Amino acid sequence: MTMESETRTAAAPPQADAVGGVVLDRVSKRYGGQAAVDDLSLEIRPGEFLSLLGPSGCGKTTTLRMIAGFEHPDAGDIRISGRSVIGQAPYRRDVNTVFQAYALFPHMTVAQNVAYGLHERRVARVELRARVAEALAMVQMRRFADRKPSQLSGGQQQRVALARALVNRPAVLLLDEPLAALDRKLREEMQLELKLIQAKLGLTFVFVTHDQAEALSMSDRIAVMRDGRIEQLDDATTIYRAPVSAYVASFVGQQNFFSGVVSAVGGEVQTSYGPISTVSTGLSVGQRVRAAVRPEFVELATGSPPGDTNRVEGRLIGVSHLGEAQQYLVQLGPELSVIARVATPLAPKLQIGESVWCSWRAESVQLFPDDEPIATGSLSAPTTTAIPAQ
Template identity: 50%
Template sequence: MPTAISLRGLSKHFGDVKAVDDLDLDIADGEFFSMLGPSGSGKTTVLRLIAGFEQPTAGRIELGGKDVTGRPPFARDVNTVFQDYAIFPHMSVRQNVEYGLRVKRVPRADRRARAEEALATVRLEGYGDRRPHQLSGGQRQRVALARALVNRPQVLLLDEPLGALDLKLRRQMQIELKQIQRDVGITFVFVTHDQEEALTMSDRIAVFNEGRIEQLATPVELYEQPASSFVAGFVGTSNLLEGPVARDVVGSDGQFVVRPEKVSMLAPADAPAEDGEHCVARGTVREVVYLGAATHSVVDLDAGATLTVAHQNTDRSIDAALERRGQQVLLVWSRDSLVPLGGNDAVPAGSTTGRQPSSPEENTP
């Protein structure tokens, strides 16, 4: 597949701060690509470098095989959608969408036809004569998207465009945005700190940490096979088992993660027979958190770590789950659910401490 964006040795320093540090990255033509990471990880700086709003300290940027490193933003075949949308309040929806074409001196009839086509693409047919104040937040977001798409760029850059929307509308727009990308077939590069957004929409995701890519993978690979404890803790909720806890519970040294939904919680009397295919840990339920569709139980292991257990609320056992606080339980999970990690890097905020290895053989140095 042709490459839409190629970054080689890309770096951006602000004084002593290395916002982007020697980055190599290829993004395929027609791909929905997300850059995910916490604030200060470098993802937005990379987007601004691609757009031309910042110049790199070192490295090269190619769009469609052409070196654009020194070109200004208007000389690059990209458009950017920002979180604040920047819609002109004194213009109608149609005039907002046509604005870029007017600057390029596209004839009026062509402007009108392309604007109507762009509005139809974002499902805003018939809204051309309205003013921005007459639109909902989601509709204003789609006007900004139409204004970017009307120029038919090679690449569309999106800088956390859903951040100002409420949760329900944001989830709705995630689905619509992915469908729009499929319809228009151009490359979308999406910046977000919201892992749910990235998992929902992306073909591939790059997880950023301190100016570098920690892991580059598909959503399934990223969630099921995190490459480091940083990725495991940032993308979803993870239980980390290492050191004495790993040796005690699994019988092996190493560092491993298991997702909360992979863990089952049983009464001590229901202990399964030892079969070598499962890990079993005894603990006490410290807290139970009801989340509507699911319940999370926080369990302090006797071995000295803490695990989170998640189960869907598919039956009428919610009251029983809430009453488990303070009770002794057994946690059981398949060794196949354990993911060994390669390094002893720091655990990011949001990750729970306490994790197991998949098998002693897997974790032998």
Template identity: 55%
Template structure:
């Protein structure tokens, strides 16, 4: 990779804690000015990866380059990176301005320069009017903005964010997602964002690295990882899916419960007769009281549950001895009622087919198959 400011590269990076391999021969290149998220369940290695970039952990093998410079043997305070944590770690006895200025003072920056850069940083996060307040006088969202300003004030080439929105309520978290993305776009700084929340990753990222057991399962932009999951784990972790185990056929698959799948976009080349894992996303299933005449895939069931999520209705349809999740717009008419018999239909291009070798991974992560 070229030594462009803000570029990050991990080459065959491995980190062990005793017998446990936290990060396993990881390779990842991050471009200057990119917003990249490390997304995965607890214990997947995402935070360990971030800590190695920050210099808080040292890799047992491999190379880490920031701005083209090998940094695995360089202490954290000498790297051109700063980190924002979930717990803001603001000094309670200092004002907002004093908190933001702290790092510059420790570095011996001239007073006039400190004043200028603190003002710039507070303006970036729209906190200028609260410069004289103390942390206890601010909301969680305001404190998070101060933490971001403190991390940006010394103008790092890379900003590392370790689940920084996890302590905020949902509404505030959504507002901060928008603010962080706008800030990153405006500044052009490389952001590496760690989260287990797929909505955060999908809404802000240029690319997402989805991690499992210390390695990257898939790397791509949000649309690609959602529409074209590379593995059954990704299909189950990003968004929601209905899964069926079965065997591959010439046209798709035959599920264990007797459901016949016609598929036109298998994610893997699964030979006929081999055990398969089929998947269909809830929003790709249509409901109707009438039996379909031309549907490529259909199954009959009964509405056994209805949940309301604003402009979306979630139906649970019991069919073939199992429950299917179906998402429909609230505007759908007529709306099926609890206890109604319905037909569920979906197109061949909405069916994912994976080798059943991956079924154990999906179910281990809490997705029923």
């Protein structure tokens, strides 16, 4: 037994059927003839920050709305804190939802908006005031308590919406792309804040996003969804480093893909650009595969060929400045280019049109069966490159 697995056994995470946990057990939902959610099972642990990640239309919102009680599954069971909520009205469930559209009451002040749910539940005035103040403090909006929503920026309105959900002290907070309408800088600040609030309160967060960077930065675990199902459920590091399919590999982060065939030489894939060495085992000779290499593993050099086993020569056709990194586009052939990304302090100065070598280590290559489509529909993810059809 390794150190790691010993540690894990010692601090076993609380189970999904404990207070604050959510269990989806073989849940399906169809609209017309189409399955929006398809026999989906998922266990969300108490206190966990879990993201549902996937392209538009993969069933994220439908899944969240079924947990909230706004939609009802055609099949399967949903349990919150260990009890089935099938047939239970949304307001009776121990959850609150924050939507992308803030949906604040325009005629009420910030404080009145936040107090609304407590009013409905006839919480006594003194307690109500204290809880509203506390919830507003948590999202740093106390000094805006008397403003109307129209007097607030989008980011401030979203904070109020968050306070309005937190004030009810639900066991589980459901968030459906709550930051999607904010500009990038504000969105990144709010990501940090949300994560801090979640950690401080120890609440379970179920967070829907189509933005892989957002999911990677905030989540304890990420469920990558595809066509109403979960394709992979893992922590961010595992999703990024060990994607189970080309779909996950391309939806989360960027990839360079090379189509080829597993050759008789151990660990090698034959492509139309020559052999690619890998450390993969367990694939059968002759199998069609996609070899994937992330842009940050591709090294660039000019002059004599580099020593790495995997190297191809091409022409530099583009450089983009990403701030912390520089991204290079190197054309290998009429329909294939490779993306390389280098941290800005280490980025080589290269001229457009220059001949450059791209190289990468065998350990950086992942292989996937070549029988599935590549993910599309993500805004922040990936330009994928592919080798021409053979």
